[in-house]
């Protein structure tokens with residue numbers, strides 16, 4: 254873990270140095286804050302199945318910045334424990350695993366979707382009439398972002414059993 258942090262720090266430093274020659278006015282922020290940053294799209298929350306209390310979260314994350322970053326944690330007022338998971342194939346069987354975070358390589362898009370990376374929101378408090386959920390995404394380098402995400406199936410057609418198998 255320490256090794257990874259050092260490596261990313263080195264990459265960020267290199268990106269900052271590369272931007273120095275521009276010498277734009279008001280260049281008081283760190284280099285990575287001057288980029289377009291990280292853009293999240295198609296974010297949605299799948300409510301728990303009847304009798305369950307675990308909600309799932311899906312989205313598409315694009316890192317438009319020049320340096321690699323990482324989604325390290327997610328928080329939400331509806332759940333005291335939001336975990337980042339991945340599905341990994343082991344001996345031909347798909348297994349779900351909690352992961353430390355999701356690497357967001359510069360210029361690349363990562364999809365959180367069924368059968369791949371996803372968010373698990375345990376003990377979710379999501380009343381029937383609640384149509385959206387606040388999610389805060391915490392990155393290793395970029396500033397944290399809080400966004401309002403629609404609850405799937407509430408106000409539009411549901412994908413139904415897309416998170417089956419949990």
Ligand SMILES: [Cu+2]
Pocket residue numbers: 338339349371372373419
């Ligand atoms: Cu999961």
